[in-house]
Amino acid sequence: MKKIKIDDLIAKKNREKIVMITAYDALFARLFDEFADMILVGDSLNMSFGGSSETLGISVDEMIYHTKAVQRATKRAFLVVDMPFGSVITPKIALKNAVKIYKNTFCDAIKIEGGKEMADTIKLLNQNGIAVIAHIGLKPQLSRQEGGYKVAGRDENAAQSIIEDALALEKAGAKMVLIEGVPSELGKRVTQALKVPTIGIGAGADCDGQVLVWSDAFGFYDEFKPKFVKRYMQGAEMVREAMKNYADDVRSVKFPSAEYEYSK
Numbered sequence: 001m002k003k004i005k006i007d008d009l010i011a012k013k014n015r016e017k018i019v020m021i022t023a024y025d026a027l028f029a030r031l032f033d034e035f036a037d038m039i040l041v042g043d044s045l046n047m048s049f050g051g052s053s054e055t056l057g058i059s060v061d062e063m064i065y066h067t068k069a070v071q072r073a074t075k076r077a078f079l080v081v082d083m084p085f086g087s088v089i090t091p092k093i094a095l096k097n098a099v100k101i102y103k104n105t106f107c108d109a110i111k112i113e114g115g116k117e118m119a120d121t122i123k124l125l126n127q128n129g130i131a132v133i134a135h136i137g138l139k140p141q142l143s144r145q146e147g148g149y150k151v152a153g154r155d156e157n158a159a160q161s162i163i164e165d166a167l168a169l170e171k172a173g174a175k176m177v178l179i180e181g182v183p184s185e186l187g188k189r190v191t192q193a194l195k196v197p198t199i200g201i202g203a204g205a206d207c208d209g210q211v212l213v214w215s216d217a218f219g220f221y222d223e224f225k226p227k228f229v230k231r232y233m234q235g236a237e238m239v240r241e242a243m244k245n246y247a248d249d250v251r252s253v254k255f256p257s258a259e260y261e262y263s264k
Helices: 006-010 026-032 060-073 091-105 116-127 140-146 156-172 184-193 235-251
Strands: 018-022 038-041 078-082 109-113 132-137 176-180 198-201 209-212
Touching: 006 078, 026 060, 038 060, 038 209, 060 078, 060 091, 078 091, 091 109, 091 116, 109 116, 109 140, 116 132, 116 156, 132 156, 156 176, 156 184, 176 184, 184 198
Parallel strands: 018 038, 018 209, 038 078, 078 109, 109 132, 132 176, 176 198, 198 209
Antiparallel strands: none
């Protein structure tokens, strides 16, 4: 399979929708790689994989560990890794951490949450050969500061600020812009304002592509379901039923039967 490059993704703008999904290990990355244009090793793994109630606790080294596993199984998709909370607090610190991630994971790009205040950081990373995906709108890494996960850009002043964020980050060198948790009409306005592609997550159908957290999309994370998530299977229920069948077979000595035993 031909490896997808950043130029391939940029060329899809206004032509073909981009498919993005998260993955945190080689097992699922291998399953997704055939169908996804982009795979994101998101700091959401701190919640769905790590059992936390937020994304903030994950470290750079943990992101590297999971990205290396995903990279081993990703042959086609464009691989993106989140810069975790606290790793980009200054341009200099961001460059140090991004170089470490780039060197150790062979990822194709990193993703940074933040608005126009991150423009200098993105410019510096771009100048040093590191592709950056910007992340605007609802920013999960600010959930404590903002009192939870709230839809962004509902009033015109807030909407205009988000559009300004997008334009500033594009000018700084962002290759794409991910828009999270905004009214669909604002997702459309941002997409139309930019030359680079947009990826939506709860930002409407007019974005150039869509991303979902895999455990949300396939029903494995059932603590809560955001409004923007469509469930494509009830994974947790299927696994529970399979586990129950396995446990029942072991306790009733139906497993292992002769079919699953070695003979002399």
